[in-house]
Amino acid sequence: MSTSIEEHRDAVAHLIHLADARRRERVEDVAVEALTNPRRLAEDVLSAHDLPPFDNAQMDGYAVAAHDLAGATPQRPVALPVASPIPAGADTGVHSPGTAAPIMTGAPVPKGADTVIPIEHVEPSRFDVPEVRFSTAPPPGQFVRPQGDDVSRGALLLPRGTWTTPAAIGSLTAARVRSVRVEGELRVAIVSSGDEIASGQLADGNGVALTAAVREVGASASRHVVRDDPREFASLLDELTSTSDLVLTTGGISAGAYEVVRQVLEPLPASWFDHVPLQPAGPQGRALRNGLPIVCFPGNPVSTLVSFELFVRPALARSCGVVNPDRPAGSGRLAAPLTSPAGKLQVRRGRVDDDGLVHLVGGAGSHLLSSYAAATHLVFVPADADRLAAGDTVAWWRIATH
Numbered sequence: 001m002s003t004s005i006e007e008h009r010d011a012v013a014h015l016i017h018l019a020d021a022r023r024r025e026r027v028e029d030v031a032v033e034a035l036t037n038p039r040r041l042a043e044d045v046l047s048a049h050d051l052p053p054f055d056n057a058q059m060d061g062y063a064v065a066a067h068d069l070a071g072a073t074p075q076r077p078v079a080l081p082v083a084s085p086i087p088a089g090a091d092t093g094v095h096s097p098g099t100a101a102p103i104m105t106g107a108p109v110p111k112g113a114d115t116v117i118p119i120e121h122v123e124p125s126r127f128d129v130p131e132v133r134f135s136t137a138p139p140p141g142q143f144v145r146p147q148g149d150d151v152s153r154g155a156l157l158l159p160r161g162t163w164t165t166p167a168a169i170g171s172l173t174a175a176r177v178r179s180v181r182v183e184g185e186l187r188v189a190i191v192s193s194g195d196e197i198a199s200g201q202l203a204d205g206n207g208v209a210l211t212a213a214v215r216e217v218g219a220s221a222s223r224h225v226v227r228d229d230p231r232e233f234a235s236l237l238d239e240l241t242s243t244s245d246l247v248l249t250t251g252g253i254s255a256g257a258y259e260v261v262r263q264v265l266e267p268l269p270a271s272w273f274d275h276v277p278l279q280p281a282g283p284q285g286r287a288l289r290n291g292l293p294i295v296c297f298p299g300n301p302v303s304t305l306v307s308f309e310l311f312v313r314p315a316l317a318r319s320c321g322v323v324n325p326d327r328p329a330g331s332g333r334l335a336a337p338l339t340s341p342a343g344k345l346q347v348r349r350g351r352v353d354d355d356g357l358v359h360l361v362g363g364a365g366s367h368l369l370s371s372y373a374a375a376t377h378l379v380f381v382p383a384d385a386d387r388l389a390a391g392d393t394v395a396w397w398r399i400a401t402h
């Protein structure tokens with residue numbers, strides 16, 4: 001009895017779990033500016049500074065001492081002479097009592113002033129006048145962002161386990177943290193096999209596509225090409241054992257005479273190479289070699305990408321901390337009839353229109369990569385159906401993100 005799609009998916013998820021454990025064994029110091037992919041902080045980060053670093057204005061307006069405006073009303077406004085203006089970037093100065101100093105958003109509030117009056121509440125609403133009037137008594141502290149309001153010196157800035165999102169990186173940079181200790185990245189090696197690829201007769205479309213797919217979920221990827229030579233493949237795997245957490249191979253697993261991936265890996269104790277009831281991407285494989293998890297995809301380009309979507313992407317995205325690791329799923333009515341191999345789950349490429357109708361894009365052939373590129377959805381035709389009529393309901397995953 002052949003392995004079910006679910007069994008293979010679960011076994012691959014276990015391999016990715018092992019890959020994730022390899023990743024977690026490593027921590028490294030990384031420059032904050034180099035944190036392009038989200039990483040997990042491996043330790044608490046404390047702030048060495050108050051943020052904001054000084055009391056500063058929240059509004060463009062006038063800095064005053066609130067007690068100078070005590071008793072101000074529209075009927076009895078208080079007039080104050082205008083002091084020197086304070087732009088953002090100025091040093092913290094000293095406020096002259098009984099004056100109002102023009103102050104810009106973010107500029108340091110001078111010692112002795114405690115309140116900012118927005119320019120629109122000042123009469124006249126201008127900075128280039130010798131005197132201004134105020135017709136309300138503000139509460140002390142109004143529109144002043146106090147030193148240390150966001151985080152105070154010595155306090156926890158970001159706890160261990162935080163993902164380095166743009167906000168986290170911004171926060172670290174604001175606190176002048178230059179590098180942080182983070183958990184290792186999940187390093188995925190992508191190995192394309194085949195003399196036709198190694199010689200350049202065909203371009204390594206699969207390797208480049210998988211590299212992009214792996215990076216898209218936040219793992220790091222390296223791309224390698226080997227000839228149909230078992231020794232070359234084995235020696236590359238030896239090398240990858242210390243530099244990678246997971247290997248994805250493409251090609252070399254079916255029934256031909258030069259199936260290098262299968263030849264090298266199938267004899268290993270934990271290996272499995274067989275077909276799952278799926279079209280395309282029927283032939284599949286997996287192995288564990290010297291502790292290195294390896295997932296093997298068929299070489300046809302559509303088969304490779306469908307394999308990645310079904311068997312690897314959800315678990316890999318979960319390991320990389322993606323909040324919604326599964327593709328958005330739904331269902332809709334077919335725009336036209338189709339036929340499908342009985343007994344196999346068929347995965348077609350499609351688009352869903354504004355009315356929810358599902359249109360197939362291109363044929364079922366696993367070499368039709370440009371139709372895959374034109375599609376926005378994977379469309380699933382159940383194993384128990386060998387034909388469907390227009391109007392029948394099919395399930396889909398939305399694969400387009402742009």
Ligand SMILES: Nc1nc2c(c(=O)[nH]1)N[C@H]1C(S)=C(S)[C@@H](COP(=O)(O)OP(=O)(O)OC[C@H]3O[C@@H](n4cnc5c(N)ncnc54)[C@H](O)[C@@H]3O)O[C@H]1N2
Nearest residue numbers: 192197203204205206207251252253254255298299300303
């Ligand atoms: N006698 C049988 N032949 C085949 C069977 C079968 O069951 N019995 N299965 C077919 C199916 S289905 C598939 S899928 C392929 C899988 O074969 P492999 O995984 O061994 O892949 P290759 O033979 O190496 O290549 C298949 C195809 O893909 C092209 N390819 C390979 N690598 C790349 C790459 N990196 N970039 C772009 N294109 C690539 C390669 O040139 C071939 O055209 O086996 C069928 N045969």
Ligand code: MOO
Nearest residue numbers: 280281282303366
């Ligand atoms: O399963 Mo193959 O992946 O049909 O082309």
